[in-house]
Amino acid sequence: MSTGKLFKLFKIRGGVHPDDRKQLSAGQAIEKLPMPPLLHIPLQQHIGAPAESLVRRGDEVKKGQLLARNQGAISAPVHAPTSGRIMGVGGYPAHHPSGLSVRTITLKPDGEDEWLDKLEPCDDYYQLSPEEIADRVARAGIVGMGGATFPSAVKLNLRKRYRLHTLVINGAECEPYLTCDDRLMREQAMQVVEGVKLMARALDVDHILFAIENNKPDAQASIREAAEDTDIVTVVGLPTRYPMGSEKHLVQTLVGKETPARGLTADIGVVVHNVATARAVYDAIALGRPLISRVMTVTGESIQDPKNVEVLIGTPLNNLIDYCGGFREVPERLISGGPMMGQPLPSLRVPAVKGSNGLLALSDKANKTTTEMPCIRCASCVNACPCGLVPLDMANHIKAGSLDSSVKLGLLDCIACGSCAYVCPSHIPLVQYFNYAKGELASRQRTQHKQNETKRLAEARTERMEKIKRAKREAMAKRKKEMEEKKRKKADKAAVAGAES
Amino acid sequence: MSEETSIFGPYTHAKSSISRTMGLVMLSLLPATLFGLYQFGWPAIFLFLTTIVACVLAEAFSLRVAGKPIKPFVMDGSAILTGWLLAMTLPPWAPWWIGLIGALLAIIVAKQVFGGLGQNLFNPAMVARVALLISFPLEMTLFNQPVPMFSAQAPGFLESLAITFGSSDAIDAVSSATTLGHLKTELGRGVALPEAATTTVSIWQQLWGQTSGSLGETSALLLLLGGLFLIYKKVINWHIPVSMLGTLALLAGLFHLIDPNSYVGPMTHLLSGAAILCAFFIATDLVTSPVSIRGQILFGAGCGLLIYAIRTWAGYPEGVAFAVMLMNACTPLIDHYLKPRIYGRDRKGQPLVYSNEGTDRK
Numbered sequence: 001m002s003t004g005k006l007f008k009l010f011k012i013r014g015g016v017h018p019d020d021r022k023q024l025s026a027g028q029a030i031e032k033l034p035m036p037p038l039l040h041i042p043l044q045q046h047i048g049a050p051a052e053s054l055v056r057r058g059d060e061v062k063k064g065q066l067l068a069r070n071q072g073a074i075s076a077p078v079h080a081p082t083s084g085r086i087m088g089v090g091g092y093p094a095h096h097p098s099g100l101s102v103r104t105i106t107l108k109p110d111g112e113d114e115w116l117d118k119l120e121p122c123d124d125y126y127q128l129s130p131e132e133i134a135d136r137v138a139r140a141g142i143v144g145m146g147g148a149t150f151p152s153a154v155k156l157n158l159r160k161r162y163r164l165h166t167l168v169i170n171g172a173e174c175e176p177y178l179t180c181d182d183r184l185m186r187e188q189a190m191q192v193v194e195g196v197k198l199m200a201r202a203l204d205v206d207h208i209l210f211a212i213e214n215n216k217p218d219a220q221a222s223i224r225e226a227a228e229d230t231d232i233v234t235v236v237g238l239p240t241r242y243p244m245g246s247e248k249h250l251v252q253t254l255v256g257k258e259t260p261a262r263g264l265t266a267d268i269g270v271v272v273h274n275v276a277t278a279r280a281v282y283d284a285i286a287l288g289r290p291l292i293s294r295v296m297t298v299t300g301e302s303i304q305d306p307k308n309v310e311v312l313i314g315t316p317l318n319n320l321i322d323y324c325g326g327f328r329e330v331p332e333r334l335i336s337g338g339p340m341m342g343q344p345l346p347s348l349r350v351p352a353v354k355g356s357n358g359l360l361a362l363s364d365k366a367n368k369t370t371t372e373m374p375c376i377r378c379a380s381c382v383n384a385c386p387c388g389l390v391p392l393d394m395a396n397h398i399k400a401g402s403l404d405s406s407v408k409l410g411l412l413d414c415i416a417c418g419s420c421a422y423v424c425p426s427h428i429p430l431v432q433y434f435n436y437a438k439g440e441l442a443s444r445q446r447t448q449h450k451q452n453e454t455k456r457l458a459e460a461r462t463e464r465m466e467k468i469k470r471a472k473r474e475a476m477a478k479r480k481k482e483m484e485e486k487k488r489k490k491a492d493k494a495a496v497a498g499a500e501s
Numbered sequence: 502m503s504e505e506t507s508i509f510g511p512y513t514h515a516k517s518s519i520s521r522t523m524g525l526v527m528l529s530l531l532p533a534t535l536f537g538l539y540q541f542g543w544p545a546i547f548l549f550l551t552t553i554v555a556c557v558l559a560e561a562f563s564l565r566v567a568g569k570p571i572k573p574f575v576m577d578g579s580a581i582l583t584g585w586l587l588a589m590t591l592p593p594w595a596p597w598w599i600g601l602i603g604a605l606l607a608i609i610v611a612k613q614v615f616g617g618l619g620q621n622l623f624n625p626a627m628v629a630r631v632a633l634l635i636s637f638p639l640e641m642t643l644f645n646q647p648v649p650m651f652s653a654q655a656p657g658f659l660e661s662l663a664i665t666f667g668s669s670d671a672i673d674a675v676s677s678a679t680t681l682g683h684l685k686t687e688l689g690r691g692v693a694l695p696e697a698a699t700t701t702v703s704i705w706q707q708l709w710g711q712t713s714g715s716l717g718e719t720s721a722l723l724l725l726l727g728g729l730f731l732i733y734k735k736v737i738n739w740h741i742p743v744s745m746l747g748t749l750a751l752l753a754g755l756f757h758l759i760d761p762n763s764y765v766g767p768m769t770h771l772l773s774g775a776a777i778l779c780a781f782f783i784a785t786d787l788v789t790s791p792v793s794i795r796g797q798i799l800f801g802a803g804c805g806l807l808i809y810a811i812r813t814w815a816g817y818p819e820g821v822a823f824a825v826m827l828m829n830a831c832t833p834l835i836d837h838y839l840k841p842r843i844y845g846r847d848r849k850g851q852p853l854v855y856s857n858e859g860t861d862r863k
């Protein structure tokens with residue numbers, strides 16, 4: 001392993017230093033959550049098309065069995081987290097602020113936790129070709145587990161379209177409170193590093209930068225140790241700053257290049273994967289196990305005993321809270337993910353999904369809500385924005401209703417990291433404006449698309465009708481002509497006949 | 502979980518608020534202010550308090566008329582700060598009504614008419630100062646020598662009340678021109694600078710502030726201290742002060758080199774008058790200065806240039822207020838044209854293009 005001590009880092013603009021509050025749970029080793037009485041497994045836990053259910057009410061399934069297969073190129077299958085009986089396939093509140101009902105498979109564990117027998121573990125996985133690795137990752141239903149939930153296999157296949165040179169493993173975990181990646185790196189460094197090597201093979205790159213923020217020295221040490229005998233992995237210590245874990249900014253810090261706007265990091269030859277994803281890849285390929293569980297941090301001032309727990313996908317969140325001793329006090333707010341970019345949870349009935357890395361119960365002390373004041377143009381948000389935007393201007397334009405000009409100011413380049421709102425002394429909910437505007441634009445685009453589509457269909461229809469009409473007219477004309485021809489011929493014949501007779 | 506709070510994060514917040522920002526600015530003004538009050542005695546204290554109280558009352562009154570909630574806005578400290586800054590720029594023994602009229606101009610005309618907190622185009626304290634200077638040139642240019650509290654010449658409490666609130670000629674006894682004013686007059690009389698400068702106070706006295714001048718402008722050192730504290734606390738960026746003072750020093754140095762007899766040297770320009778106060782506390786006023794770094798550098802340089810030009814070639818010995826107001830007027834323009842470069846895009850806003858070899862091809 002080459003040393004990361006002397007690794008040259010590049011500066012990124014902006015960023016903030018929130019109080020990281022990781023000490024609440026950083027010392028807690030990963031524990032396995034006891035089997036919950038029911039699992040609710042949504043069919044869509046990833047970006048792309050939802051999976052298509054293959055089971056029906058009453059079916060008996062084994063642990064690891066395919067429950068729903070992917071539909072289309074960007075999608076991911078879903079597997080049974082344990083053995084048991086399918087109670088139904090229907091609507092259940094989503095792991096999303098809206099709490100809308102989404103298609104979900106409900107599974108009643110039978111307590112046996114019995115694996116499917118036809119798993120395909122692979123001992124000499126170094127012999128697998130890149131295609132085979134990507135294919136197995138796709139079949140295991142692995143998605144980006146840092147929260148992005150983009151199907152990982154699609155990202156592993158980027159080698160076909162881009163000239164890649166580096167795989168970056170994102171162990172920044174720059175969100176306050178979260179410690180699940182930290183624990184994973186400390187406790188399962190071997191699996192993580194093996195997974196990383198497999199991904200590098202799939203991407204066909206021989207340069208791996210394993211980036212870990214400097215507030216996690218133990219994780220750095222254990223990954224260094226696990227990667228000692230390979231020289232393609234470089235462990236790099238990152239300055240502790242939010243949003244260091246933002247993919248594009250992480251890559252810039254490491255290789256000194258900005259990802260072009262509206263582009264991918266692959267445009268500059270780099271692919272980024274998350275630590276938890278790496279472990280899932282190891283499980284999928286070495287052990288043949290699909291993605292059916294993940295590590296989550298359950299923490300916050302309102303939680304009795306903050307912990308890092310390995311949970312089965314589909315576990316209702318109140319089981320996690322109960323396992324962590326319940327609430328110390330009524331929480332002011334429940335958040336899925338970190339406090340900077342996480343989203344509020346509609347209720348604790350919703351299930352843990354592939355992308356959930358944290359469950360936060362924040363008290364009002366940590367989450368003082370202050371009334372919004374007018375902008376004093378203090379430029380704090382401008383200084384904090386890692387994307388070089390002028391948040392106050394964008395917010396003003398959005399407030400004034402001119403979404404298009406906010407797009408000109410760079411609205412679509414905003415990564416919603418929340419640094420601006422975090423520092424704003426006037427407590428202006430800037431991210432809320434931006435998200436509103438982005439949502440509004442997307443829905444306008446959809447409407448526009450729909451209108452265009454309707455118009456196109458209508459035009460096509462008219463054209464078709466026209467064609468039919470024309471065809472009919474032509475056919476009629478032809479018939480008429482034929483008739484006339486016949487008549488004439490007849491007349492001619494008659495005339496000839498007349499003449500002959 | 503409360504309903505009214507926002508749906509989107511972040512769900513944690515820096516320890517920042519408007520009142521904290523204003524409080525930090527006041528804290529950093531405190532040393533220079535205390536020094537000024539000590540050095541100019543009771544009349545200065547009366548004027549200082551009058552100005553601030555008038556500002557707060559004017560603010561409360563305007564909010565009431567506008568139908569806005571009074572408490573959060575008065576509590577944010579911005580009115581106090583405006584009054585404070587205005588008082589810093591007034592002649593210390595000016596009568597009370599100068600402070601009062603200044604406060605009304607600053608709060609009502611320069612701030613609330615524009616829409617209140619954050620909406621004003623011009624720095625309220627500077628609007629007031631300019632308006633006062635034009636309307637009451639006599640009172641606004643009558644400076645007195647420092648007469649530190651408890652010293653022999655210092656006016657007593659009652660006498661001071663008379664100076665600020667009544668009619669007292671005490672000031673005539675101790676009146677004295679500011680350094681810049683003195684030099685300007687002497688130059689106007691045809692006296693060469695090195696000669697004229699012999700009668701001004703030493704650089705050391707200017708640094709400390711033991712010289713006649715506005716209430717809070719005299720002590721360059723203490724103002725500098727406060728300014729550095731503000732930069733350290735990240736309330737302001739260093740770019741405006743550095744580019745402003747740099748430009749001023751550069752121009753002064755250049756002309757002084759060319760003709761030392763008629764152009765004042767850079768040290769005097771930097772240390773006397775409102776230069777330091779302006780660089781750290783007035784030009785950097787959050788509301789009325791540009792938000793981007795490049796904009797701030799341009800803004801600072803513009804202030805420095807205008808201050809030098811006004812001090813040197815215009816009729817006034819001090820040009821800070823005019824310079825800042827002129828640059829304030831440019832702020833929207835500067836903000837429009839000098840935006841930060843967006844991540845992943847070039848200065849024109851086009852996505853970056855890399856050639857296949859992986860080298861930049863911008």
Ligand code: SF4
Nearest residue numbers: 375376378379381424
């Ligand atoms: S941080 Fe808030 S108050 Fe300051 S400029 Fe930005 S939006 Fe305005």
Ligand code: SF4
Nearest residue numbers: 385414415417418420
């Ligand atoms: S949320 Fe958007 S505008 Fe705000 S700091 Fe992050 S990238 Fe910049």
